[in-house]
Amino acid sequence: xxxxxxxxxxxxxxxxxxxxxxxxxxxxxxxxxxxxxxxxxxxxxxxxxxxxxxxxxxxxxxxxxxxxxxxxxxxxxxxxxxxxxxxxxxxxxxxxxxxxxxxxxxxxxxxxxxxxxxxxxxxxxxxxxxxxxxxxxxxxxxxxxxxxxxxxxxxxx
Numbered sequence: 001x002x003x004x005x006x007x008x009x010x011x012x013x014x015x016x017x018x019x020x021x022x023x024x025x026x027x028x029x030x031x032x033x034x035x036x037x038x039x040x041x042x043x044x045x046x047x048x049x050x051x052x053x054x055x056x057x058x059x060x061x062x063x064x065x066x067x068x069x070x071x072x073x074x075x076x077x078x079x080x081x082x083x084x085x086x087x088x089x090x091x092x093x094x095x096x097x098x099x100x101x102x103x104x105x106x107x108x109x110x111x112x113x114x115x116x117x118x119x120x121x122x123x124x125x126x127x128x129x130x131x132x133x134x135x136x137x138x139x140x141x142x143x144x145x146x147x148x149x150x151x152x153x154x155x156x157x
Contacts, residue, residue: 046143048147049150065082066080066081081151086156098148
């Protein structure tokens with residue numbers, strides 16, 4: 001076997017072991033879908049909360065209220081993500097949240113494009129940082145879906 005293949009198999013095995021441990025731990029305390037561990041197609045283990053913390057919390061805050069540490073420096077306040085269901089007739093707008101994160105469709109109500117287009121960042125991340133090929137559309141989708149679920153868990157009832 002080639003070294004690359006062994007490395008990939010090792011990542012998958014380690015990811016599987018960690019996933020099994022996290023799922024076992026989650027039995028002790030219920031996790032929302034956004035907190036649940038997700039094994040990405042490339043073997044990376046993540047969760048919506050981890051991805052949200054890395055890409056969204058600096059502006060929106062971990063609570064989703066738009067009070068992240070960078071919020072004061074922006075010319076337009078970040079959206080209060082806890083109110084999305086309320087402002088959309090009680091239904092969580094998962095598709096809108098996905099499209100806003102992905103950036104492929106400009107959402108008029110979002111105003112100017114101050115928020116980074118994370119879909120592009122995810123697509124190019126492997127190419128720029130890992131030296132591998134850009135992520136496929138399916139890999140980007142699998143990275144964004146947990147964030148959408150985590151934002152759903154922030155909705156005020």
